[in-house]
Every structure is written in C-alpha cells, then in structure tokens.
Amino acid sequence: EAGVTQFPSHSVIEKGQTVTLRCDPISGHDNLYWYRRVMGKEIKFLLHFVKESKQDESGMPNNRFLAERTGGTYSTLKVQPAELEDSGVYFCASSHNRVEQYFGPGTRLTVT
C-alpha cells in the first residue's frame, strides 16, 4: 500500500509569491489533515477534510492560506501571498478512522 505522498519536497519562493502544495492521501482514507512545523517548534494542526468537506479549519493562520480537496481525493494548500513567517515544513496526514494518522514526508517551504 502506498503511503501519503507530498509534492514538492522543497520549495523556495520570494515574499509575495504564490505557492501550491499537494498531498495525495492513502487510497480509501476519507480523512485528510494538514499540519505545519515552524522553526523547530511543535507540529501544529491547520485543518481537516472529510472527503471534500472542511471539517475543521481552526488552525489556519489567516486568509492567505487556502486548502481544497476537490473530489475528495488529493488536496492542495495554497499560500498567497507568501510571507517570511510562512516558512516551515508542511505535513499532510491521512486516516481511515480519525484516530491513527499516517504522515507524508512533508514539504519544506522557504520564503525569502
């Protein structure tokens, strides 16, 4: 069984630019989560999809972040316009039961 995949693995952009991160969950997992780890701090929850619906987006920092999961399969997280403080590692995780969560390798975003 393939694990959670994320693309790209690294992204370096300038402040003010736009970046889109992609996550492909484990096949059959309805639950998809986005998390972020900034500057070696704890991994923080951003939002949760059940199929194509946003179940909880309480962790989204501000309206520069937009997450979508059209069709209930893969998800994208767009940051527009990017700011310096958005730098960090963005993780995606998926789950079949909202309990055990399996993580992707992350996308390291650097905003210069």
Add this chain to the structure above:
Amino acid sequence: GENVEQHPSTLSVQEGDSAVIKCTYSDSASNYFPWYKQELGKRPQLIIDIRSNVGEKKDQRIAVTLNKTAKHFSLHITETQPEDSAVYFCAASKTSSNTGKLIFGQGTTLQVKP
C-alpha cells in the same frame, strides 16, 4: 487552550542504555496518545500509541505508560541502538471529537552514541 508539553528537548544516551521521554497534556478529555519517530529527512512514523482505557502498552523494545490522573504519558525505549536516533514527538487527541486533530509536543531529539 489545549497543549502538550514534552521533555526533554534533547537526550543523549549510550548504546544499550534506556531512554525515557515524558509528556503532559492539558485537556482531560484527551483519550488517544500516539508517538511518532522522525528520522532525518523522513516522514514522522507512528511507532506506538495508547488509549485512555489502558495504562501501559509494549512493543518489543518500546513501551508507553499513561497516568490519566496526572495527565501525563511517557515513552520508554530499552536497549537503545544507534538507529533509534531521531526526533520523537508525542501527541494527544480526542477520539470523540468530529476531527481527531493531534496536539503535538515540541519534540525530543534522541541521540544514541555507539
């Protein structure tokens, strides 16, 4: 708000020694406690978890204990090996919630010296 405190932030042990990482959670409604291991450049990997109806769980050289009254849980690694070197994260969640979002500790960097 909900938070999880994890200690120590770094831990260095000799190969063969034991390592213990401790976490404390704030939300008494939390009932699921996973531990993740992240090796350099790799994904966080779920290595063991415990639910609130159990006090201890073992899997070969790793074990987790839970004290619901004190709201803390710990990871124990025995007979450490160099391949145990990684960053370990504890987390807590409420399975009764409609999301199951994980609240993570700050991470512990474990170094096992050969």
